[in-house]
Amino acid sequence: MSGVMFNRVAFIGFGLIGSSLARVMRRDSLAGHIAVCARSERTLNKAIELGLADSITGDAGKACADADLVMICVPLGAYAEVAMTLAPALKQGCIVSDVGSVKQSAIEAVRPYLPVGVHLVPGHPVAGTEHSGPEAGFAELFDGHWCILTPEPGVDKGAVNRVAELWRRAGMTVEMMSAEHHDRVLAITSHLPHMIAYTIVDTATKLESHLQQEVIKFSAGGFRDFTRIAASDPVMWRDIALANKEAVLEMLDRFGEDLADLQTAIRDNNGDWLVETFARTRKIRRGVIAARQDKTEEMKLAGKQE
Amino acid sequence: MSGVMFNRVAFIGFGLIGSSLARVMRRDSLAGHIAVCARSERTLNKAIELGLADSITGDAGKACADADLVMICVPLGAYAEVAMTLAPALKQGCIVSDVGSVKQSAIEAVRPYLPVGVHLVPGHPVAGTEHSGPEAGFAELFDGHWCILTPEPGVDKGAVNRVAELWRRAGMTVEMMSAEHHDRVLAITSHLPHMIAYTIVDTATKLESHLQQEVIKFSAGGFRDFTRIAASDPVMWRDIALANKEAVLEMLDRFGEDLADLQTAIRDNNGDWLVETFARTRKIRRGVIAARQDKTEEMKLAGKQE
Numbered sequence: 001m002s003g004v005m006f007n008r009v010a011f012i013g014f015g016l017i018g019s020s021l022a023r024v025m026r027r028d029s030l031a032g033h034i035a036v037c038a039r040s041e042r043t044l045n046k047a048i049e050l051g052l053a054d055s056i057t058g059d060a061g062k063a064c065a066d067a068d069l070v071m072i073c074v075p076l077g078a079y080a081e082v083a084m085t086l087a088p089a090l091k092q093g094c095i096v097s098d099v100g101s102v103k104q105s106a107i108e109a110v111r112p113y114l115p116v117g118v119h120l121v122p123g124h125p126v127a128g129t130e131h132s133g134p135e136a137g138f139a140e141l142f143d144g145h146w147c148i149l150t151p152e153p154g155v156d157k158g159a160v161n162r163v164a165e166l167w168r169r170a171g172m173t174v175e176m177m178s179a180e181h182h183d184r185v186l187a188i189t190s191h192l193p194h195m196i197a198y199t200i201v202d203t204a205t206k207l208e209s210h211l212q213q214e215v216i217k218f219s220a221g222g223f224r225d226f227t228r229i230a231a232s233d234p235v236m237w238r239d240i241a242l243a244n245k246e247a248v249l250e251m252l253d254r255f256g257e258d259l260a261d262l263q264t265a266i267r268d269n270n271g272d273w274l275v276e277t278f279a280r281t282r283k284i285r286r287g288v289i290a291a292r293q294d295k296t297e298e299m300k301l302a303g304k305q306e
Numbered sequence: 307m308s309g310v311m312f313n314r315v316a317f318i319g320f321g322l323i324g325s326s327l328a329r330v331m332r333r334d335s336l337a338g339h340i341a342v343c344a345r346s347e348r349t350l351n352k353a354i355e356l357g358l359a360d361s362i363t364g365d366a367g368k369a370c371a372d373a374d375l376v377m378i379c380v381p382l383g384a385y386a387e388v389a390m391t392l393a394p395a396l397k398q399g400c401i402v403s404d405v406g407s408v409k410q411s412a413i414e415a416v417r418p419y420l421p422v423g424v425h426l427v428p429g430h431p432v433a434g435t436e437h438s439g440p441e442a443g444f445a446e447l448f449d450g451h452w453c454i455l456t457p458e459p460g461v462d463k464g465a466v467n468r469v470a471e472l473w474r475r476a477g478m479t480v481e482m483m484s485a486e487h488h489d490r491v492l493a494i495t496s497h498l499p500h501m502i503a504y505t506i507v508d509t510a511t512k513l514e515s516h517l518q519q520e521v522i523k524f525s526a527g528g529f530r531d532f533t534r535i536a537a538s539d540p541v542m543w544r545d546i547a548l549a550n551k552e553a554v555l556e557m558l559d560r561f562g563e564d565l566a567d568l569q570t571a572i573r574d575n576n577g578d579w580l581v582e583t584f585a586r587t588r589k590i591r592r593g594v595i596a597a598r599q600d601k602t603e604e605m606k607l608a609g610k611q612e
Contacts, residue, residue, distance in 0.1 A: 077577075101527075126524050126526050126527050127526060128527075130591075145526050146523065146524055146526070148524075175523075184517070185517065185520045185521065185524055186524065186527060188509070188510055188513065188517070188521055188529070189510075189520075189521050189524045189525055189526075189527045189528065189529040190524070190527025190528045190529065191528075192506065192509075192529075193506060193527070193528035193529050193531070193532055194528050195568060196502060196506055196532075196565075197528070198568070198583060198584050198587050199561065199564050199565050199568055200498065200499060200502055200561060201587035201590050201591075202564050202583055202586065202587055203494070203498075203557070203560050203561045203564045204494055204495075204590060205586055205587065205589070205590055206560070206564070207494065211490070211491065211494070212590075214491045214495075215491065215494055215495050215590075216590065216593040216594050216597045217452065217597055218432050218452055218454075218491055218492065218495045218496070219495055219594050219597070220432050220433060220451050220452070221407075221432050221434075221492060221495045221496025221499070222495065222496045222497075222499035222500050222503070222535055223494070223495040223496065223498075223499050224594055225499070225531050225534075225535060226499055226502075227587070227590055227591040227594045228531075228591065229528055229531060230584070230587040230588070230590070230591065231587070231588050231591035232584075234580075234581045234584035234585040234588070235581060237580070237584050238577050238580040238581045238584060241572050241580055242572065242575055242577060242580070245572055245573075245575075248572060249569065249572060249573060251509070252565070252568070252569050252572075253569075254509050254512070255505065255506060255509045256562075256565065256569075258505050258508050258509045258512070259502075259505050259558070259562065259565075262501060262504070262505055262558070263555065263558050263559075263562075266547050266548065266551055266554060266555060266558075267551075267555060269548055269551075271383075271544050271548060274540075274543070274544040274547055274548070275540045275541060275544045277504060277508055278504050278536070278538075278540035278543050278544060279540040280508065280511055281504050281507035281508055281511065281533070281536040281537070282536070282537050282540070283511070284507050284510060284511055284518075284521075284522065284533055284536070285436075285507075285533040285534065285536060285537035287522040288522050288525050288530055288533045291522045291523055291525070
């Protein structure tokens with residue numbers, strides 16, 4: 001299957017995810033015209049330089065005029081302002097979608113501004129790296145990962161199918177669920193891990209400075225993986241933490257209780273509890289590998305087969 | 307430089323680290339004879355099958371008789387018993403070393419049993435994977451990583467140099483420090499990250515079962531990296547947590563305080579605090595990459611240079 005899916009696509013914001021999707025559209029010629037709107041001149045120039053934009057503008061309304069698909073790719077905290085600005089320019093039948101990591105707040109920020117006859121299809125491609133900006137993108141970013149769509153009941157099925165098809169072209173498997181359910185699942189699989197990683201690296205930054213140098217030197221013992229996660233975009237993660245506040249705080253509470261149990265077990269020399277707990281978590285790892293959510297691991301296993 | 311460094315080497319315990327070091331010895335012909343001692347028949351047979359052992363035995367004393375180097379590669383909790391068993395068999399001038407992740411407790415467990423004239427050179431190659439067992443080993447495991455030696459003051463310099471040279475042959479950079487200092491540094495770079503990873507995966511295992519399936523499905527959002535760390539050997543990590551109890555509990559306390567600050571900031575919608583904290587941690591990441599402690603990252607950067 002090939003051919004243009006959307007005559008005109010407008011990207012509002014153009015970082016890692018947006019520019020990666022634009023690369024997919026270019027590769028497979030899915031968009032007749034790609035309009036990129038961003039606040040910074042640097043980003044706009046980069047979009048041209050990378051050959052990903054047919055037109056650039058700092059004006060969201062101008063980018064969205066006559067667009068068939070508007071893809072919002074800004075941090076969640078900017079959604080309401082962006083929606084307010086672009087809404088008057090939208091034509092009937094236009095699809096508005098996004099790539100944000102929290103879906104309830106995304107819907108609440110955008111929907112009030114949209115005119116009747118415009119279709120809101122919120123989405124979340126569960127893929128990314130710790131790098132930011134349009135130059136960090138690549139077309140294969142989405143390949144083999146899940147994309148979650150959270151349209152509200154009653155949203156036009158044709159519009160939902162077109163967004164689903166777009167992400168399938170990017171190599172993703174599309175899953176539908178309610179925004180509320182999405183936010184709860186992602187709170188544990190993504191938001192909690194990021195909060196924890198930021199915190200542990202923060203704990204290290206507060207150590208006496210001579211110890212800090214050694215922390216970096218000997219980071220291969222486990223710490224290194226946390227620094228990678230904690231290198232993600234600060235503004236984006238501030239917005240995620242606040243947009244999914246309730247679920248994130250609940251998961252942090254649960255985690256805090258489990259951490260207290262661990263501290264008690266170590267303090268009491270409760271070796272049995274420790275072995276039991278550490279062994280139980282291995283099962284989840286096996287689940288992750290079986291579900292093919294770790295490609296490196298799969299490759300390693302494949303290479304080892306005799 | 308090549309040639310036999312030790313006429314007879316005895317491995318007590320033969321998992322990921324021990325078998326990887328034996329592979330280095332075979333590759334570079336560093337050992338005249340490799341004796342492997344392990345409790346399980348399976349491990350002993352594997353050592354023969356892999357061509358890494360010249361002799362196998364379940365009797366530590368037998369393995370160590372006439373050995374020039376004894377390398378203890380069992381979990382920390384088994385050190386005292388192992389040391390007691392093998393000590394009477396040691397010849398004068400023999401070097402006893404180990405690969406354990408906590409050094410003060412290692413010294414305390416082993417030294418009391420060693421006869422005068424035997425050299426104790428405790429070591430910690432800071433390298434590993436989440437896989438266990440002799441079949442998980444590979445000679446390149448140590449390449450480009452640090453090895454920390456923590457000999458007590460007054461230990462024979464020649465013995466220390468020979469152990470240092472062995473790890474250099476394995477591709478490691480050798481660093482000397484006190485056991486106490488080692489345990490504090492590793493508490494933050496390795497022990498804390500593992501405790502946290504085990505806990506977060508444990509928190510996920512306690513979710514309602516339908517949510518658990520989805521956690522595995524959508525683990526690519528950050529959780530996956532934690533499951534990898536939390537798949538490490540449970541007995542080994544029980545022993546590390548208990549052997550380095552004081553430093554691990556101190557780091558867990560510090561981390562707990564920082565986590566409470568984060569929770570307060572989210573609860574209070576303190577976006578400035580969040581951005582500041584999340585941005586600060588990025589600096590440590592840059593330090594890790596600059597210190598060449600993340601090879602994948604370095605390769606990526608090299609590939610991107612224009």
